[in-house]
Amino acid sequence: MATKGPKAALITDTTFRDAHQSLLATRMKTEHMIPIAEKHDEIGFYSMEMWGGATFDTCMRFCGDDPWERLRVIRRHLKKTKTQMLLRGQNIVGYRNYADDVLIEFIKKAVFNGMDIFRCFDALNDYRNLEVAIKTVIDEGAHAQGTICYAISPVHTVEYYVKLAKELESMGVHSIAIKDMAGIIAPYITYNIVKGMRDAGITVPIQIHCHYTSGMGAMAYMKGIEAGANIIDCAISPMSVQTSQPSIEVMCAAFEGTEYDPGLDLKPMIELADYWKNIRPLYAAFDLAQKYPDAGILVSQVPGGMMSNFLSQLQQANALHRLPEVLEEMPRVQEDFGWPPLVTPSSQIVGSQAVLNVLMGRYKMCTNEVKQYMRGYYGRPPAPINEEARKMIIGDEQPITCRPADMLEPELPKAKEMIAPVMEKEEDIISCAIYPQVAPKFLEERMSKKLNVDVELAKKSSEFYPV
């Protein structure tokens, strides 16, 4: 039996969300989470991340699951563990900015259905994009976690991260997450950032979120905890490592008997691991994990997803041999764009522009997203944008300087109207506002299935009780 240390590392279990989002293309069905949910609940995790991120979309698009129903049913099985979700700030659980009315209603309904902790992040670390989210979460009495997206660039210094942490603390967050979505944060860098925050007087709990992609995740957690972080994101071993999080069991064993001992008993985790060992093969078609770390990332510092985008874009243009030029162009574009962290959607925006620059000449051709980025509709990047590049992309147009969502009209009324015929609960309106193509289709199918069932039931009844 493990004994909790005085500086115990607390553990967030990501098995129900990021683990399968990262390893199995977010395809995990609710039905495969339910049978084991109560066993996870009994372990004693700080929280279980089980909602948000890409799951909202894939629930409806691929899994035939209602995301709201997933939240409710899993919540019912968790007696002692907090629920946690990933909220993309003003992007909620989608890929564009939504109006405040959608965001606020989403948070209210999420809290109502049992969400405890909201990890709020913005791809550019532009916290104007988190203002409404954080305020609403706090107003609803839930836990607001502010996020710092980690990136490697000349402007992403320890001082810069400390400044961001202070900003978040002044917004009233209950905790801060350091989010290494690309799996590239090195252990002693993690140490320096966390130490920097603690030395600067940041007192809220610090949580670290890594991916094991480049093989450094567990070491980064270890040094982060040593520097004063409190919570680490881990997944049960058969759903861990590679593009997913470090393993729960491994981190518990690593800290066992030290002042950082999480105090969780390893034995009952065996049952969880056995369960997931059997579930993972059901999703083999989506399981592209390698058996070894992707060391290429350590050199290129280009996340795995971006690299495959480069290759497919270049292949389409019959120009695979120009990959080295693209890799050289990348940091130039990043600099011109004000060194945005490489995470959805900035990674796609910067990456596709780097390819276009190589193929067509620098900024001779730009996607609509790049133009919107230059117009300020994604927010403010960490460093100033290169004005020469901006001019080449949007000419003399004046970029907006306000919070991007300030430009948006309320969006719920239209969604309500659109969804009326198939709506069953108020949450359906929010699903529709965020995914106006996917959600109505999902809800229609749900309704027609129910009707069919009813018709069959009616038939059966008439057989048994002929009229």
Added chain:
Amino acid sequence: MATKGPKAALITDTTFRDAHQSLLATRMKTEHMIPIAEKHDEIGFYSMEMWGGATFDTCMRFCGDDPWERLRVIRRHLKKTKTQMLLRGQNIVGYRNYADDVLIEFIKKAVFNGMDIFRCFDALNDYRNLEVAIKTVIDEGAHAQGTICYAISPVHTVEYYVKLAKELESMGVHSIAIKDMAGIIAPYITYNIVKGMRDAGITVPIQIHCHYTSGMGAMAYMKGIEAGANIIDCAISPMSVQTSQPSIEVMCAAFEGTEYDPGLDLKPMIELADYWKNIRPLYAAFDLAQKYPDAGILVSQVPGGMMSNFLSQLQQANALHRLPEVLEEMPRVQEDFGWPPLVTPSSQIVGSQAVLNVLMGRYKMCTNEVKQYMRGYYGRPPAPINEEARKMIIGDEQPITCRPADMLEPELPKAKEMIAPVMEKEEDIISCAIYPQVAPKFLEERMSKKLNVDVELAKKSSEFYPV
């Protein structure tokens, strides 16, 4: 370009030996090492482990390679990197004690053919079994590394490991290895052991050898280096992790920019990784690595190989359901046997006895190896043997108290006689002394192949130059 830190972690590259021994059943052929050997040489590794352990046997048994030829040809391609091998003490590269004449001649010929560093270990940490090996290596002017096999037991305390280190130092070793063959050493334990040695005045370089089986290898290296260790065993990324060693690239990236920076440039490693990515699939039939860490080991502390032995023994007896009893019996047998580390051959000896005890009653039936163990022919275990158990196993027989190899007559004369018809070089005698079944068969086939070729050549000549 990485800059070497003042406390630089040096790296031993295990790709050519332990990596494929652990991942691919030791099946890697010499022909797949030669094309990339010079590229490995250029990186700047402290050493390359490329010989010994199980490779000597499998070379002849499965790969159709002469182990001596492998050593020579790879040596020729290494201009700046030291060669390193794993020597099983008095077991040399086999599975029983050999007489001193074989051991001494083996070391002499290995040095002659280009071996620089000999890692000498004994499964029981009974250093009487390393006396001749270490002395001969030193006499031959090569580097003698003494090994401490890591184990978890009540007697394997930091103090005990420090005592072992002092013993090794007094034997004149040039460096000390901490060998975690089961992949179970935890990071802060590693720290405490290394720190304990340094605090006790051990000054020789300390090298750490881990397997990634339970997922803690990289963290153990990190804490070991922080505590004052100097060298870590790593493999190129596509041949790393799981049952193999941590990745070279990952450890370099983890230490980059710190006082521990190995100072090795990551870019040229990409070429190595690309090469091995293509070679590994050629051995897919032997590649049983999982995509995730084996967390079961963290609970049972039974190495993976032992567990599969349990299962196959129990299956044969139609008693798979008695595994829990076997796992409970294991520590009892370990204690009765004086807490030997679980590594070949002690792991097999203890493991099969635990199964027999459950199936037949405690010590009612024993293998010949167990009897020999009790007679003292494997050496002295860390703790006293339970005399009651010993009595049940060998009755009133008196165990030997001398160095086991003192009981052996010289073995080279017989081997020389046996191998004479097919011998081509003196090294063949040693191969035959160590593997009296495998080596002669291999050498005969080699000779018959050569004769065939000669006959065919002769035929061809006669066609061209008819007589």
